[in-house]
Amino acid sequence: GAVVSQHPSRVICKSGTSVKIECRSLDFQATTMFWYRQFPKKSLMLMATSNEGSKATYEQGVEKDKFLINHASLTLSTLTVTSAHPEDSSFYICSGERGNTEAFFGQGTRLTVV
Amino acid sequence: SQQGEEDPQALSIQEGENATMNCSYKTSINNLQWYRQNSGRGLVHLILIRSNEREKHSGRLRVTLDTSKKSSSLLITASRAADTASYFCATASNNNDMRFGAGTRLTVKP
Numbered sequence: 001g002a003v004v005s006q007h008p009s010r011v012i013c014k015s016g017t018s019v020k021i022e023c024r025s026l027d028f029q030a031t032t033m034f035w036y037r038q039f040p041k042k043s044l045m046l047m048a049t050s051n052e053g054s055k056a057t058y059e060q061g062v063e064k065d066k067f068l069i070n071h072a073s074l075t076l077s078t079l080t081v082t083s084a085h086p087e088d089s090s091f092y093i094c095s096g097e098r099g100n101t102e103a104f105f106g107q108g109t110r111l112t113v114v
Numbered sequence: 115s116q117q118g119e120e121d122p123q124a125l126s127i128q129e130g131e132n133a134t135m136n137c138s139y140k141t142s143i144n145n146l147q148w149y150r151q152n153s154g155r156g157l158v159h160l161i162l163i164r165s166n167e168r169e170k171h172s173g174r175l176r177v178t179l180d181t182s183k184k185s186s187s188l189l190i191t192a193s194r195a196a197d198t199a200s201y202f203c204a205t206a207s208n209n210n211d212m213r214f215g216a217g218t219r220l221t222v223k224p
Binding site: 044 | 149154155156159209211212213216217
């Protein structure tokens with residue numbers, strides 16, 4: 001299967017700082033990438049849909065100024081958590097869609113804000 | 115390697131038939147979840163089964179979990195054309211980090 005690389009896998013940051021998470025499709029072009037967040041003991045929540053070259057589509061309740069998404073190329077999407085707070089601590093995972101039929105997931109990022 | 119490997123990779127059936135998809139994993143888990151994804155859309159959570167549960171039902175969905183074999187199955191009964199989608203299993207380990215498999219592409223022909 002195709003590979004989506006997500007980096008970093010774990011990050012600890014101080015309150016008020018920003019953290020960038022990268023999601024790269026290594027061997028295919030992903031016109032669409034999805035960003036998810038998992039709250040403790042809950043299922044994944046879709047945060048936003050990212051399309052190359054256009055603005056991301058955010059789900060209801062997700063602050064677009066808080067979670068900045070940039071899909072700069074067909075192989076890279078980034079999620080920046082701005083002015084992070086402890087409540088932003090979570091597991092974030094991305095997936096890249098190939099050809100509208102297949103999705104491949106990154107390894108996820110465990111963010112801890114202290 | 116990724117936790118959670120589904121098989122088959124692709125499954126094509128007629129409307130009304132049952133569809134069974136399997137998922138195997140390697141390490142101990144806290145729970146296992148099944149998701150569905152339609153083309154161009156995000157994941158939709160279907161069902162969560164905890165490590166101490168063996169079977170769960172939700173409508174036309176039936177999920178089993180065998181922790182001794184480190185495997186799970188998703189059964190969709192009386193399939194419909196609208197069930198056509200990709201189905202993923204995801205395992206959550208004790209630290210709650212999730213791992214996804216490659217998915218099963220289900221096609222239900224009308």
